[in-house]
Amino acid sequence: xxxxxxxxxxxxxxxxxxxxxxxxxxxxxxxxxxxxxxxxxxxxxxxxxxxxxxxxxxxxxxxxxxxxxxxxxxxxxxxxxxxxxxxxxxxxxxxxxxxxxxxxxxxxxxxxxxxxxxxxxxxxxxxxxxxxxxxxxxxxxxxxxxxxxxxxxxxxxxxxxxxxxxxxxxxxxxxxxxxxxxxxxxxxxxxxxxxxxxxxxxxxxxxxxxxxxxxxxxxxxxxxxxxxxxxxxxxxxxxxxxxxxxxxxxxxxxxxxxxxxxxxxxxxxxxxxxxxxxxxxxxxxxxxxxxxxxxxxxxxxxxxxxxxxxxxxxxxxxxxxxxxxxxxxxxxxxxxxxxxxxxxxxxxxxxxxxxxxxxxxxxxxxxxxxxxxxxxxxxxxxxxxxxxxxxxxxxxxxxxxxxxxxxxxxxxxxxxxxxxxxxxxxxxxxxxxxxxxxxxxxxxxxxxxxxxxxxxxxxxxxxxxxxxxxxxxxxxxxxxxxxxxxxxxxxxxxxxxxxxxxxxxxxxxxxxxxxxxxxxxxxxxxxxxxxxxxxxxxxxxxxxxxxxxxxxxxxxxxxxxxxxxxxxxxxxxxxxxxxxxxxxxxxxxxxxxxxxxxxxxxxxxxxxxxxxxxxxxxxxxxxxxxxxxxxxxxxxxxxxxxxxxxxxxxxxxxxxxxxxxxxxxxxxxxxxxxxxxxxxxxxxxxxxxxxxxxxxxxxxxxxxxxxxxxxxxxxxxxxxxxxxxxxxxxxxxxxxxxxxxxxxxxxxxxxxxxxxxxxxxxxxxxxxxxxxxxxxxxxxxxxxxxxxxxxxxxxxxxxxxxxxxxxxxxxxxxxxxxxxxxxxxxxxxxxxxxxxxxxxxxxxxxxxxxxxxxxxxxxxxxxxxxxxxxxxxxxxxxxxxxxxxxxx
Numbered sequence: 072x073x074x075x076x077x078x079x080x081x082x083x084x085x086x087x088x089x090x091x092x093x094x095x096x097x098x099x100x101x102x103x104x105x106x107x108x109x110x111x112x113x114x115x116x117x118x119x120x121x122x123x124x125x126x127x128x129x130x131x132x133x134x135x136x137x138x139x140x141x142x143x144x145x146x147x148x149x150x151x152x153x154x155x156x157x158x159x160x161x162x163x164x165x166x167x168x169x170x171x172x173x174x175x176x177x178x179x180x181x182x183x184x185x186x187x188x189x190x191x192x193x194x195x196x197x198x199x200x201x202x203x204x205x206x207x208x209x210x211x212x213x214x215x216x217x218x219x220x221x222x223x224x225x226x227x228x229x230x231x232x233x234x235x236x237x238x239x240x241x242x243x244x245x246x247x248x249x250x251x252x253x254x255x256x257x258x259x260x261x262x263x264x265x266x267x268x269x270x271x272x273x274x275x276x277x278x279x280x281x282x283x284x285x286x287x288x289x290x291x292x293x294x295x296x297x298x299x300x301x302x303x304x305x306x307x308x309x310x311x312x313x314x315x316x317x318x319x320x321x322x323x324x325x326x327x328x329x330x331x332x333x334x335x336x337x338x339x340x341x342x343x344x345x346x347x348x349x350x351x352x353x354x355x356x357x358x359x360x361x362x363x364x365x366x367x368x369x370x371x372x373x374x375x376x377x378x379x380x381x382x383x384x385x386x387x388x389x390x391x392x393x394x395x396x397x398x399x400x401x402x403x404x405x406x407x408x409x410x411x412x413x414x415x416x417x418x419x420x421x422x423x424x425x426x427x428x429x430x431x432x433x434x435x436x437x438x439x440x441x442x443x444x445x446x447x448x449x450x451x452x453x454x455x456x457x458x459x460x461x462x463x464x465x466x467x468x469x470x471x472x473x474x475x476x477x478x479x480x481x482x483x484x485x486x487x488x489x490x491x492x493x494x495x496x497x498x499x500x501x502x503x504x505x506x507x508x509x510x511x512x513x514x515x516x517x518x519x520x521x522x523x524x525x526x527x528x529x530x531x532x533x534x535x536x537x538x539x540x541x542x543x544x545x546x547x548x549x550x551x552x553x554x555x556x557x558x559x560x561x562x563x564x565x566x567x568x569x570x571x572x573x574x575x576x577x578x579x580x581x582x583x584x585x586x587x588x589x590x591x592x593x594x595x596x597x598x599x600x601x602x603x604x605x606x607x608x609x610x611x612x613x614x615x616x617x618x619x620x621x622x623x624x625x626x627x628x629x630x631x632x633x634x635x636x637x638x639x640x641x642x643x644x645x646x647x648x649x650x651x652x653x654x655x656x657x658x659x660x661x662x663x664x665x666x667x668x669x670x671x672x673x674x675x676x677x678x679x680x681x682x683x684x685x686x687x688x689x690x691x692x693x694x695x696x697x698x699x700x701x702x703x704x705x706x707x708x709x710x711x712x713x714x715x716x717x718x719x720x721x722x723x724x725x726x727x728x729x730x731x732x733x734x735x736x737x738x739x740x741x742x743x744x745x746x747x748x749x750x751x752x753x754x755x756x757x758x759x760x761x762x763x764x765x766x767x768x769x770x771x772x773x774x775x776x777x778x779x780x781x782x783x784x785x786x787x788x789x790x791x792x793x794x795x796x797x798x799x800x801x802x803x804x805x806x807x808x809x810x811x812x813x814x815x816x817x818x819x820x821x822x823x824x825x826x827x828x829x830x831x832x833x834x835x836x837x838x839x840x841x842x843x844x845x846x847x848x849x850x851x852x853x854x855x856x857x858x859x860x861x862x863x864x865x866x867x868x869x870x871x872x873x874x875x876x877x878x879x880x881x882x883x884x885x886x887x888x889x890x891x892x893x894x895x896x897x898x899x900x901x902x903x904x905x906x907x908x909x910x911x912x913x914x915x916x917x918x919x920x921x922x923x924x925x926x927x928x929x930x931x932x933x934x935x936x937x938x939x940x941x942x943x944x945x946x947x948x949x950x951x952x953x954x955x956x957x958x959x
Contacts, residue, residue: 076115077097077100077101077102077103077115077116077153078102078103078104078105078113078114078115078116079093079097079102079103079104079105079114079115079116079117079118079144080104080105080106080107080110080111080114080116080117080118080127080131081093081094081104081117081118081119082117082118082119082123082125082127082128083119083120083121083123083125083128084118084119084120084141089141092145093118093141093144093145096144096145096147096148097144099148100144100147100148100152100153102153109126109127109207109210110126110127110130110131110210110211110214112134112213112214114131114136115136115137116136116137116138116139116143116156117131117136117137117138117139118139118140118141118143118144119138119139119140119161120140120141121161121893121894121897122161122162122894124256126207126210126211129211129255129256129259130210130211130214130215131174131214132174132177132189132259132260133177133188133189133190133211133212133214133215133216133255133259134177134181134188134189134214134215135174135177135178135180135181135182135188135189136174136178137156137160137174137178138160138161138174139156139159139160139161140159140161140807142159142773142805142806142807143156143159145772146159146774146782149749149782149783150782150783150784154782158809158813158814159807160172160174160175161174177189177259186216187216188214188215188216188217189215189216189258189259190212190215190216190217190258191215191216191217192216192231193212193215193216193217193218193231193232194217194218194220194228194229194230194231194232195212195217195218195219195220195230195231195232195233195234196220196222196224196228196230196232196233196234196247197209197212197219197220197221197222197234197235198222198233198234198235198236199234199235199236199252200236204236205221208234208252208255211255212255217232230246230247231247231248232247232248232250233247233248233249233250234249234250234251234252234254234255235249235250235251235252236251236252287886287890287894287895287896287897287899288899290882290883290886290895290904290908291896291899291900291901291904293879294879294883294901294903294904294907294908295901295903295904297879297907298901298903298904298907330348330349330352330359330360330363332348333345333348333349333359333360333363334363336348337363337366337367342366342367342370342376342380343377343379343380343383345363345367346367346380346383346384346387347383349363349364349367349387350383350386350387350390353387353390353391353394354394356394356395357394357395358391358395358403358407359391361407361410361411364411365410365411365415366415367384368384368411368415369415369416371384371453372414372415372450372453372454374447374450377449378449381449381450381452381453381456384453385453385456385457385460388457388460389460389463392460392463392464392467395407396467396471402492405492405493405494405497408421408464408494409421409494409497412424412457412461412464414427420498421461421494421497421498422498422499422512422515424457424461425458425461425498425516425519425552426515426519428454428455428457428458429458429519429522429523429545429549431451431454432451432454432455432458432545433522433523433526433545455544455545455548458545458548458549458552459544459548461552462548462551462552462555464494465494465495465551465552465555465556465559466551466555468493468494468495468555468559469495469555469558469559469562472493472559472562493559495555495556495559496559498512498556499512499513499516499556499560500512500513500560506571507575507578508557508560508561508572508575508576508578508579509575509578509579509582513553513556513579514582516549516552516553516556517553517579517582517583517586518586519549520546520549520550520553520583520598521583521586521587521589521590523545523546523549524546524587524590524594524595524598525589525590526545527545527546527594546598547601550598550601550602551603553602554602554603554604554607557575557576557579557604557607558603558604558607560575561575561576561604561606569903576606576607576610577610577614579607579610580607580610580611580613580614580615581614583611583614583615584611584614584615584617584618585618587615588618588622592615592619592845592846592849592850593845593848593849595615595849595853596849596852596853598611599611599612599615599852599853599856600852600856605859608856608859609632609856609857609859609860612853612854612856612857613632613853613857615853616641616644616850616853616854616857619648619846619850619853620644620647620648623647623648625644625647625648627640627641627644631902631906632857632860633860633906633909633910633913634860634909634910634913634914634948635909635910635912635913635916637854637857637858637860638913638916638917638922638925638945639799639802639913639922639925641854641857642854642922642925642926642945643799643925643926643927645847645850645851645854645926645930646926646927646929646930648843648846648847648850696709696721696724696725699725699728705737705738705739706736706737706738706739707737707746708735708737708743709721709725710722710725710731710733710735710743711735711737711741711743711746713725713743713755714743714744714746714747714750714752714755714759715746715747715749715750715752716750716752717747717750717751717752717753717754717755718755719752719754719755719758722743722754722755722758722759723758726758726759726762733759733762733766734766734769739771740769740771740772741771742766742769742776743755743759743766744756744759744766744768744776745771745774745776745779747759747776747788748776748777748779748780748783748785748788748792749779749780749783750783751783751785751788753785753787753788753791756788756791756792757791760791760792760795768792768796768800768803770803770805772806773804773805773806773807774805775800775803775805775811776792777789777792777793777800777801777803777811778803778805778811778814780792781811781814781815782814786819786822786823789811789823789826790822790823790826791826793823793826793827793829793830794826794827794829794830794833795830795833796830797827797830797831797833798824798827798828798830798831799925800827800830801823801824801827806893807893808891808893811823812824844933844935847930847933847935847938848935848936848937848938849937851935851937851938851940851941852937852940852941854941855937855940855941855944858941858944858948880911880955881955883908883911884911884915884955884956887908887911887912887915892908892909892912895908896908911955914948914951914952914955915952915955915956916952917945917948917949917951917952918949918950918951918952918953918954918955918956919952919956920949923945923949926942926945930942
């Protein structure tokens with residue numbers, strides 16, 4: 072194509088790398104690029120990321136030039152030649168029924184020859200004092216065909232328009248209508264110009280009153296304030312400590328206790344009498360000597376103590392923490408219990424004591440020293456009680472930190488507890504690990520929790536209900552320790568680095584989901600319901616659900632959690648988990664099964680094929696295709712390369728291998744399915760779709776496999792994808808809000824819609840019945856916890872939101888009606904506010920019934936308790952969205 076047909080200018084793109092990429096693509100296809108900051112009449116195309124109030128954009132609109140998004144060049148380069156411009160033309164309100172194309176009306180009139188420009192036959196007296204500003208508006212008016220005069224105009228000039236800044240009585244005295252400079256945009260775009268024209272001083276007075284002026288940056292500020300207020304309310308308070316040792320009213324009298332006889336009693340073996348003597352001397356601010364308590368603990372764990380002695384020893388420990396709370400003297404309390412709470416023989420510290428106690432409760436041999444004889448119910452209860460006391464000690468420290476945030480500075484009797492003064496800190500973190508939540512000891516604690524859950528699962532099957540309840544308390548105690556440790560670490564880091572805290576939550580949840588694959592889904596659901604911190608419960612439920620999906624061949628994206636992601640990705644995955652799994656795939660969900668490779672862990676790296684190849688048997692290795700484990704400089708595996716070249720025999724040979732990740736990504740993020748769709752490898756696409764692990768229809772730079780096939784003209788592949796995935800694929804949009812249908816002609820759209828209907832019918836048949844009701848119930852419960860994300864951070868999580876919250880929600884909904892999400896959030900710096908606005912957009916979509924169709928009919932009609940509860944949550948969200956729409 073001749074270069075003169077494609078002469079480009081760029082406006083509004085400040086990133087140098089993106090700009091260089093566009094210029095390289097223009098030159099690669101034989102086009103020309105004109106640089107500079109002013110509009111040039113010779114250009115044929117202007118590239119802008121969105122609607123702008125810039126000289127180049129307004130001039131191109133007035134001249135009827137093509138104004139396209141950057142994707143026009145990028146997709147054309149990918150296609151190998153220039154594509155049609157219409158699908159890439161810039162729009163106001165893209166992706167909505169009210170989409171407005173600001174340039175199209177003038178370009179069509181110019182093509183018909185009825186006008187020579189938007190300002191045809193205008194003779195303008197331009198009265199602007201600033202020379203550079205005058206030159207800008209002169210170029211803009213001339214681009215639309217106007218003749219421009221400076222002030223004073225020639226005597227023979229016939230003025231039709233006077234444009235001035237500012238408009239005064241003098242500017243109106245020229246026998247022609249006088250307008251402000253904003254009239255240029257008003258003429259170009261009519262009633263739409265007020266939706267993007269930002270200079271309020273340029274608006275006519277009569278129009279200003281009618282214009283809904285929404286400052287997007289003010290909305291971001293309001294959202295940030297709201298989020299900070301909500302996050303500040305999530306602090307745990309343990310009621311059992313509230314009335315004990317009030318820091319505002321400390322005990323003024325110091326009591327001196329006499330423990331001189333205790334040493335003699337212990338030396339004589341009178342342990343019961345020594346414990347009674349200590350118990351009688353317990354008063355506030357009194358701590359019995361630590362060596363005496365160590366000797367009594369040593370006697371208790373040897374297995375010769377009576378049940379009465381064991382109960383009394385636990386009671387003494389609980390009295391000590393009540394009369395000597397951590398806020399009274401943090402360093403003293405930490406030092407004392409560090410000496411007492413450890414194995415009397417090994418003396419390896421508190422963490423070793425916790426590990427040994429949990430192992431003893433599970434009758435395991437993995438303890439710091441051999442178990443003392445036969446396990447007795449009394450001794451088992453004693454170790455369980457010691458673990459419960461350690462949990463209470465951790466909660467007391469956490470309560471101290473929480474209460475300290477609300478006490479006045481320098482309050483009487485209050486000693487500020489620092490992180491380093493706490494048992495929580497010294498038990499779970501070293502000084503070098505303090506910047507990460509997932510320390511070595513926290514990892515060991517999660518492993519102890521998994522062991523407790525597995526043991527609990529076994530006792531439920533083999534022992535009496537009483538024993539099962541006892542082991543349930545053990546798992547609950549370990550869960551409480553993990554919750555206290557996580558809450559403690561997060562409170563110390565939340566004000567300093569929000570991103571670090573969010574990463575810590577996610578890393579911990581994914582680590583636990585990975586090591587707990589042998590645990591039954593129903594047991595994991597019970598675990599999630601007992602986690603106290605709301606955000607940790609959310610992250611755990613999310614990681615476990617994604618892990619179940621991944622083990623079943625359903626890979627969900629790793630983008631931040633949002634309401635839109637839940638309704639558009641998680642709900643369809645729920646139907647697939649419960650209805651379309653093969654019985655051979657369900658074996659991996661049974662407790663005690665051998666875990667398969669976690670394909671999510673290797674996704675996006677160059678070693679995905681290598682990881683999957685570890686379990687290949689010797690017979691299979693003999694027939695491995697050459698280059699299976701070789702990755703080129705672009706990060707492409709052999710599967711990528713075979714799909715690009717349509718080598719279907721190689722693809723089938725690779726797919727026959729065990730544990731192959733068909734969603735492996737190269738360095739740019741492209742999957743084998745992307746490559747097959749882009750290069751027209753129909754046979755390879757069919758092989759990938761028929762593989763028992765379904766391929767992921769992911770986005771890369773806004774391009775899905777369906778977009779790839781449509782842009783490259785492979786309609787047969789596009790139909791194949793829709794017949795497999797159904798109409799849900801047509802709801803996926805690129806970065807500018809275009810679906811695959813927006814890229815096609817009317818005839819081609821009809822063909823794809825028919826294929827989508829075939830796919831929907833096929834999917835409905837696949838999920839016409841629930842094949843695994845327990846799994847569906849477990850996953851529904853997990854999703855119910857995940858939807859608490861909306862209740863925790865959304866605008867309408869509480870039963871009765873206050874007027875201020877309702878006002879903010881309605882303001883956001885009204886703004887979304889006339890502005891795209893991308894435009895509203897352009898320039899926002901707080902990603903929390905962006906995600907909250909995305910939630911409001913998804914809530915409005917639910918109100919219009921946009922997402923509920925993604926839930927299969929079998930799931931909607933399921934009579935399971937958890938599934939019914941999930942459906943009620945969705946209906947409530949739909950009602951909230953409908954209420955927002957009613958207020959517009």
